[in-house]
Amino acid sequence: MRRFALSALAALAFGLTATTPNAAEGPALPKEHWPFAGVFGTFDRGALNRGFQVHKEVCSACHSLSLIYYRHLAGIGLTAEEIRAIAAEKEVTDGPNDEGDMFKRPGRPSDRYVAPFANENASRSANNGAYPPDLSLMIKARKGGPDYLYAILTGYKDAPADVRIMDGMHYNEFFPGHQIAMPMPLSEGGVTFADGTAATVGAMARDVTTFLAWTAEPEMEQRKQLGVKVVLFLIVFSGLTYAVKRKVWADLHA
Amino acid sequence: MNAPEWKNPVVRWIDFRLPIFSFVYHELGVYPAPRNLNYFWTFGSLAGIVLVIMLASGIVLAFNYTPHATMAFDSVERIMRDVNWGWLLRYIHMNGGSAFFIVVYIHMFRGLYYGSYKYPREILWFLGVIILLLMMATAFMGYVLPWGQMSFWGATVITNLFSAFPLVGESIVTWLWGGYSVDNPTLNRFFALHYLLAFVIVGAAAVHLWALHVQKSNNPMGIDTKGPQDTVPFHPYMTVKDLFSLSVFLTVFSMFVFFAPNFFGEPDNYIPANPLVTPPHIVPEWYFLPYYAILRSIPDKLIGVLAMFGSIFVLFLLPWLDTSRVRSGTFRPAYKKLFWVFVVDCIVLGYVGANPPEGYFLILGRLATIYYFFHFIILLPLLGWFERPLPLPTSISQPVLGGRTAATARHMEKA
Amino acid sequence: MANPAHSATSAAPGHDEGETRRDFLFLATAAFGAVGLGSAIWPFIDQMNPSADVLALATTEVDISPIAEGQSITVKWRGKPVFIRRRTQAEIEQAAKVQDSELPDRQADASRVKKPEWLIVVGVCTHLGCVPLGQKVTDPRGDYGGWFCPCHGSHYDTSGRIRKGPAPKNLDVPDYVFLSDTNVRIG
Numbered sequence: 001m002r003r004f005a006l007s008a009l010a011a012l013a014f015g016l017t018a019t020t021p022n023a024a025e026g027p028a029l030p031k032e033h034w035p036f037a038g039v040f041g042t043f044d045r046g047a048l049n050r051g052f053q054v055h056k057e058v059c060s061a062c063h064s065l066s067l068i069y070y071r072h073l074a075g076i077g078l079t080a081e082e083i084r085a086i087a088a089e090k091e092v093t094d095g096p097n098d099e100g101d102m103f104k105r106p107g108r109p110s111d112r113y114v115a116p117f118a119n120e121n122a123s124r125s126a127n128n129g130a131y132p133p134d135l136s137l138m139i140k141a142r143k144g145g146p147d148y149l150y151a152i153l154t155g156y157k158d159a160p161a162d163v164r165i166m167d168g169m170h171y172n173e174f175f176p177g178h179q180i181a182m183p184m185p186l187s188e189g190g191v192t193f194a195d196g197t198a199a200t201v202g203a204m205a206r207d208v209t210t211f212l213a214w215t216a217e218p219e220m221e222q223r224k225q226l227g228v229k230v231v232l233f234l235i236v237f238s239g240l241t242y243a244v245k246r247k248v249w250a251d252l253h254a
Numbered sequence: 255m256n257a258p259e260w261k262n263p264v265v266r267w268i269d270f271r272l273p274i275f276s277f278v279y280h281e282l283g284v285y286p287a288p289r290n291l292n293y294f295w296t297f298g299s300l301a302g303i304v305l306v307i308m309l310a311s312g313i314v315l316a317f318n319y320t321p322h323a324t325m326a327f328d329s330v331e332r333i334m335r336d337v338n339w340g341w342l343l344r345y346i347h348m349n350g351g352s353a354f355f356i357v358v359y360i361h362m363f364r365g366l367y368y369g370s371y372k373y374p375r376e377i378l379w380f381l382g383v384i385i386l387l388l389m390m391a392t393a394f395m396g397y398v399l400p401w402g403q404m405s406f407w408g409a410t411v412i413t414n415l416f417s418a419f420p421l422v423g424e425s426i427v428t429w430l431w432g433g434y435s436v437d438n439p440t441l442n443r444f445f446a447l448h449y450l451l452a453f454v455i456v457g458a459a460a461v462h463l464w465a466l467h468v469q470k471s472n473n474p475m476g477i478d479t480k481g482p483q484d485t486v487p488f489h490p491y492m493t494v495k496d497l498f499s500l501s502v503f504l505t506v507f508s509m510f511v512f513f514a515p516n517f518f519g520e521p522d523n524y525i526p527a528n529p530l531v532t533p534p535h536i537v538p539e540w541y542f543l544p545y546y547a548i549l550r551s552i553p554d555k556l557i558g559v560l561a562m563f564g565s566i567f568v569l570f571l572l573p574w575l576d577t578s579r580v581r582s583g584t585f586r587p588a589y590k591k592l593f594w595v596f597v598v599d600c601i602v603l604g605y606v607g608a609n610p611p612e613g614y615f616l617i618l619g620r621l622a623t624i625y626y627f628f629h630f631i632i633l634l635p636l637l638g639w640f641e642r643p644l645p646l647p648t649s650i651s652q653p654v655l656g657g658r659t660a661a662t663a664r665h666m667e668k669a
Numbered sequence: 670m671a672n673p674a675h676s677a678t679s680a681a682p683g684h685d686e687g688e689t690r691r692d693f694l695f696l697a698t699a700a701f702g703a704v705g706l707g708s709a710i711w712p713f714i715d716q717m718n719p720s721a722d723v724l725a726l727a728t729t730e731v732d733i734s735p736i737a738e739g740q741s742i743t744v745k746w747r748g749k750p751v752f753i754r755r756r757t758q759a760e761i762e763q764a765a766k767v768q769d770s771e772l773p774d775r776q777a778d779a780s781r782v783k784k785p786e787w788l789i790v791v792g793v794c795t796h797l798g799c800v801p802l803g804q805k806v807t808d809p810r811g812d813y814g815g816w817f818c819p820c821h822g823s824h825y826d827t828s829g830r831i832r833k834g835p836a837p838k839n840l841d842v843p844d845y846v847f848l849s850d851t852n853v854r855i856g
Contacts, residue, residue: 039513066328067328067331067335069722069725071721071725072335098735109725110722110725110726133525136331137331137524137525140516140521140524141521141522141524141525142521143521145521176534216524218335219334219335219341223341223342223345223512223515224512224513226342226512227508227509227511227512227513228512230508230512231505231508231509231512233701233705234501234504234505234508234705235505236701237501237698237701237702237705238498238501238502238505240694240697240698240701241494241497241498241500241501241698242498243694243698244494244497244498244694244695244698245494245495245497245498247691247694247695248490248491248494249491249494249495252289252486252491310713311713314713314716314717317716317717318716318720332720332722335721336720336721336722336723337716337720337721338712338715338716338718338720338721339711339712339713339715339716340716340720342712343712343713343716497702
């Protein structure tokens with residue numbers, strides 16, 4: 001019977017790994033080390049703040065972040081005052097007012113992130129027909145997650161001689177098909193960090209990836225911290241129930 | 255065995271009019287369980303508890319979910335971000351679906367190995383297969399609800415399966431869609447049906463238990479219990495065993511929920527549904543992959559669909575296809591090996607289902623599909639004739655007699 | 670329920686000690702299980718509380734400059750109507766001179782307003798939640814010149830206090846601040 005159990009477990013484990021699709025799309029992504037990965041992973045606060053700045057000054061010019069509300073920014077450690085100021089920088093369409101007209105007002109913390117374009121069509125028309133996707137869930141919506149995003153942001157290269165790049169496209173080592181409509185978004189020193197971190201392309205890519213990992217999974221730290229407690233509790237509980245089972249069955253196996 | 259004299263007057267008052275306490279006492283208290291049940295027999299009660307977890311988390315998710323094509327995706331993300339503990343409830347439900355299938359598949363393979371589908375438990379087995387079909391329908395519709403890319407295209411592909419049937423096919427598809435394509439009406443009715451079918455599963459599970467308690471549990475030896483010396487009362491023996499099993503299950507389950515909640519998911523389902531773009535690589539959830547492989551291994555649309563449904567319906571014929579009179583694989587040397595070949599075949603089908611239907615995978619998928627039906631339709635009937643089973647023990651308690659006589663004797667005294 | 674395991678060991682020598690250990694184990698497991706189950710239920714309860722997005726919208730800013738004396742407006746706050754009335758001098762006096770003994774729910778008018786001219790109350794009858802009449806000039810305002818709830822006949826005065834009828838309490842005064850002379854934030 002034990003053999004049956006073991007082989008069943010092995011079969012199950014094999015089944016699980018076997019079902020993970022392994023269709024290769026583009027070259028293998030370099031594995032980065034992310035402090036937020038793993039069971040005890042947490043977001044680096046400095047990286048979150050710098051990433052927020054990179055997103056604000058670079059990405060948000062074309063990409064929306066529609067699942068984030070300004071009030072959510074409390075999650076990366078901004079104060080209520082800072083959030084109010086950030087929201088107020090944007091114009092939000094509200095209304096109708098008493099005359100029935102829509103009007104503009106400064107943003108509030110309870111507002112959704114203001115998108116750079118009114119809708120997908122406006123966005124395409126302003127971006128040469130390409131649609132810059134929403135970034136809120138980017139980390140969860142791509143195979144490889146943070147590694148993929150980091151690889152894309154740092155993967156711009158001169159095209160090899162035998163590759164013809166179409167008009168308005170750019171060569172990227174890690175983008176499926178290698179031709180990406182987005183021009184290289186990050187450039188050395190493109191952002192000035194308040195904490196004095198040197199704004200290299202790699203550093204900015206890391207930070208903005210961290211920020212977008214947070215926008216994709218703002219619950220992550222709470223989830224993992226609770227998870228550690230729950231799993232430890234259940235391991236102890238399993239030990240207890242096993243002891244109870246042994247005691248109850250003791251007289252049958254005497 | 256008579257119900258005990260209930261001491262509490264309220265209990266006695268109720269029990270006289272509606273004997274629920276006596277019922278619980280008989281079915282969960284003194285129900286005679288074969289004493290040699292191994293841990294694979296705990297997966298039945300585990301499946302029941304997973305069903306309860308799914309209902310509880312599903313109902314509270316429905317409190318917060320909006321079944322509308324333009325709002326569903328955002329409402330799920332609102333649950334993840336703004337609803338108190340929403341992320342936990344949603345991840346429990348999401349991973350609970352996978353857990354349900356893992357538990358039920360192990361439960362079914364246990365039934366296959368130990369011949370639990372044979373006389374006199376055929377109806378018990380049918381009910382189990384019906385529960386599996388209901389689970390598949392429920393899981394499929396549930397997967398549509400977040401309205402991501404995989405939801406939408408999964409719904410499109412699976413509903414289109416029905417168009418393969420001649421005459422009625424097109425009508426069925428239109429009825430499912432409520433329009434010209436998968437759209438808001440589809441989402442609405444899938445939500446209603448997802449909620450409904452969950453409770454139909456509860457009903458089917460209750461009847462499944464009823465049938466179980468008529469003919470009682472099979473056991474690893476596959477021989478009938480001969481008397482009280484072969485059984486133990488369900489409580490406390492099986493309840494504590496099930497409880498231990500449950501706590502181990504919950505430990506593993508929690509690791510997925512808290513540390514790898516998207517392990518079973520597809521990144522594409524975090525992209526909102528877009529009817530104009532199909533993702534390059536669409537796959538169903540892992541628990542459908544073997545059937546998906548069978549579907550794709552056949553180049554004809556109708557026959558492919560029939561083969562896929564047939565892979566489940568063949569299970570209804572299993573009690574007659576298996577001609578051996580010995581239940582347990584323990585005493586069937588050839589079947590024991592073929593069982594594992596069959597398990598591997600199912601895993602191969604799952605592996606093929608996860609990969610594009612090209613070249614090597616296509617051939618492998620075809621071979622595995624042929625073997626799947628060959629196992630049921632050719633191997634099992636012939637095996638009953640040619641296999642020489644090992645001698646069966648005369649009773650459950652007999653082979654464990656040595657050194658344990660005392661315990662058995664004590665047990666008999668009390669019985 | 671009879672526990673066969675229990676009676677089985679009772680004949681063994683020195684069973685008292687084993688018995689205690691066993692009981693302790695059972696109790697500890699039961700306690701653990703109860704704590705676990707109890708904690709697991711909390712998320713299922715707490716999800717019914719207002720979510721973060723609902724809480725975030727819990728304040729409303731209102732421009733009160735267009736309201737003329739004697740007029741009222743109704744604004745929506747937390748899904749409920751809030752009555753903002755710019756009271757006339759007569760209404761203010763009428764509200765102020767009421768004796769405590771005349772009131773079922775004793776509250777001075779001064780404690781219900783921040784500026785006597787502006788009365789801000791939640792427009793939900795404290796009986797069973799209907800919206801009282803009295804906002805429009807043509808509405809019946811009840812016997813005390815405030816509001817009248819048509820559902821079950823509660824009369825409120827010019828301070829929004831209950832005077833007659835089944836309602837037990839005065840109309841609620843929400844938290845609010847005057848951001849300026851013409852702007853008020855409710856909540």
